[in-house]
Each structure stands twice: as structure tokens, then as C-alpha cells.
Amino acid sequence: MMRWMAMVGMICFLTFGQALSTYAETSWTKEEAIETTKNAFQAQVSLTEQERTKTDIRSILTNYFTEDFIQDYMNEVVMQGEENYIVYATDIPTMTIPFYEYEAPFTFKQEEKRYHLYQFFPKTTEGPVSYDDHYEMITFENEQGKWKVDKISIMDEKPVIEKETKTSDVQVPTLSFLPPYWTIKHILLAF
Template identity: 40%
Template sequence: MKKTLLILFIVLLLIPLSPNAKDSLSDKNDVFSFLQKAFQAQISLSDQTRTKQEIRDVLSPYFSEEYQKMFWDENMFEEEGKFVTYGSDFAFYYIPFFQYSGETKVVISPESIYVLQFFPPTTDGPVSYEDHYEGIMLKKMDGSWKIADYLYDNIPKSIIEKAY
């Protein structure tokens, strides 16, 4: 009995308590969960002002350094020596407002993951736009998946064909 408990205890120690989704995104649900967490990280930057290092710490688990720079240049504003984002209906480099349903397509390959969705035209409300695709490309970097590119109507045709 003691031997069995010892073996069970050792096995439990070897199993991670919280799997790290960014290391293995094996299906659509994993990818959706990762993107939703990344989006939450982005919008959390509007809650309070933060230092540059605090912002890096929030974004680094999800975004490549290059993507963080693009996001920073477009969305971060300085207030009294710290930084914050402001809300907008159409802010570049935020995770798109995906449906996270059958409308949102995922194309997984060993070196990249494309997430895309077709958005029909809208003229309602304060923001209007023509029909277009929006997407995100993830790349494996140092063993972890990171959001590496924001795609707005420049998704490769081969990826659109695979998705649809």
C-alpha cells in the first residue's frame, strides 16, 4: 500500500498542475483560449498606468517582441512617466473581435498558426467598414507559441483556401 501511494505521489509530481497552453496549441480550442487570454492581457493595460517593464511582463507570454513594439507604437500613451492604453472601436494590433465559433478559422502547421475570420460590411453604429478578413499569425519562438503578426486583408490566399 505504501509503495503504491509513493508511486502515485511521484507520478502526480511529474504531471504539471497547470498545462502551459502557449507551449502546445494542438487544436482549435487551445488556440482560442490562448487568444482570449492574450486579448485580456491587452485590455488589462487600460486599467491603470504601468511601467514599461510591467507592460512587457503582461504581454510577453503571448506576443513576440516585434509584435509588442507594433502594439506599443500604436496604442500606448504616456501619463506622468507611466503608460496606459485608451479604448477604441478600431485599434490596430489588438486581437480582432473573433466570434470564436465556426466563423473563426484556424490553420495549424508545424511552424505557424493562422487564425482568421471574414467580417461582412457594416454601416451601423459609430464604426463602419467594408467586408474584409482579419487574422493573427502565431509562430513558435524558443519553444513557445507567440502572436507574431496582425493580418488585415493580407492573409495569404493559400491560408484562406485551406481555412474555407
């Protein structure tokens, strides 16, 4: 009988632990997304400063970008230098973190297993670069427990996020047969 109760207790503990793990994986804030975006931008800018090996370049990007993104980036943006490799410019829009105005409002939404961070860029004709009204969006995916940049998009119209999920709507399964005030200590003491 004791063995059976211990097994039930272990199953409950593992189920509850998995629920918390799933919740933690899906919980991510706008502030964290903006911070990741800033760091990813700095990582890309650093690649224009000096030549590096391909391994070094991958190492710098791995903290902020998915493997799929890095593969495309290496093929399209990284160039052979005099001795190693370098990024000569950050002007390929779908491969470079946008020049966001971090003091301006962002929109941050979750869609299934992705997050999207985007900002509106009003038309400008001043300076060396001109463009029409548009939106620039970063799509994040969770790769090995860490949210990373997976895609950069530029759109004329406001992005439509299908099957939008609000972070507050994420449900954490509970052990409904236990009183709500029980903690792990109570569960273990019961067995």
C-alpha cells in the same frame, strides 16, 4: 561490445526523443489558438485600465505576443501617462486582437512554422463603426516553445496560405528497425 551497444541505445533514445519533441512543437489545435487569442485580447484590454511601468506592460504581453510584436506595440500604442505608461485605446487594428465573434466559425491553418487563425467579418453599417466585408487574421509563431501572436492582418479577400500543411500530415520519424510494439522499456532491456 557492451559499451558499443549502450552507445547505440543512447543514440536511438535521443533520436526518438528529438522526434517526439519536434512533433510536440508543431502540434497545436484550433481550440488552443482560440484560447490564446482570448487571453491575448484580455491582456491588451487590461493595459487600458491603469498606468503601468514599461516593464509591467512587457510582462503582461510576453505570455501571448512575440518579442517583435511587443516592440512594435510599445512604440506605436503605449503612451506616456501622468506618472507611468498606458494604452488609451485599442483602435489600431494591426496592433489589437480583433473583436472576434467566438461563437462564429474560424479558419485555422498551419503554414510551415506558423499557424493562422482568421474569421470573416460581414459588412455592417449599423452602430458607431461601419466596414465592408473583410477577414481578420492572427499569425502565430513559436517563440521559446510557446505559440504566440506575431502579426495581426486585415484583408479584403480570403487569406491565401502558401504551402499549407495539415497538422495530421506531420510525420513523426520512427525507429523502423525495431518492432512496432517495442517501448523504451524494451529498448533498454535489449541493451
